[in-house]
Amino acid sequence: MRSLPLTFCATLVAGTIALPASAALAAPAADDPRDEKRSGVVSVSPSRVSPGGEVELRVDVCGRGRSARGNSEAFASEARFEPGGGKELVAEARIRSDAAPDDYEIWVTCKDGHGKATGTVTVVHHGRPSPVAPVRAGGGGTAVLAQETVADEGPGTRHAVIGLGLGAVAAVAVAFRSARRRRPAQH
CATH class of the missing domain: 1.20.5 (Single alpha-helices involved in coiled-coils or other helix-helix interfaces)
Incomplete structure (x- = not known):
């Protein structure tokens, strides 16, 4: 009676070890280098940004003259990449105004599906909020300070x-x- 669970566990372990080896042997070799998935890194500038701020994104895994799309939980909308200089693709993304301070992963996928890149953007909160929409009075952020001193x-x-x-x-x-x-x- 005790040998049945032991036999089952041994079979499971042997199958787990053998499956990745057999899958690697069965995988066909890529004849065309364009069929391979390229991976790269998303360059983010600035890497630390406040909610409502903008970042510039750069990738070079998609090749010359192509396009890509990028997403992150921190972005207000999808980033659309366009050709920059050389093989680089460039995009701008706005950080959500309600994004919590944290590190957020960025995923970029080339339009042809043959390249992917990942990166990270850090959302930080500053002590004093900076206006990202039209302010209630002239002078930029001084409207908040003026309102406090009137009392x-x-x-x-x-x-x-x-x-x-x-x-x-x-x-x-x-x-x-x-x-x-x-x-x-x-x-």
């Missing part, structure tokens, strides 16, 4: 109390001085 400007309760106190002191000083002048001089 601190102008007279508030504290200023009113200080003003009333100073006014009372001034009234007492004027009354005291007037009273001293009215008194007749006594000898």
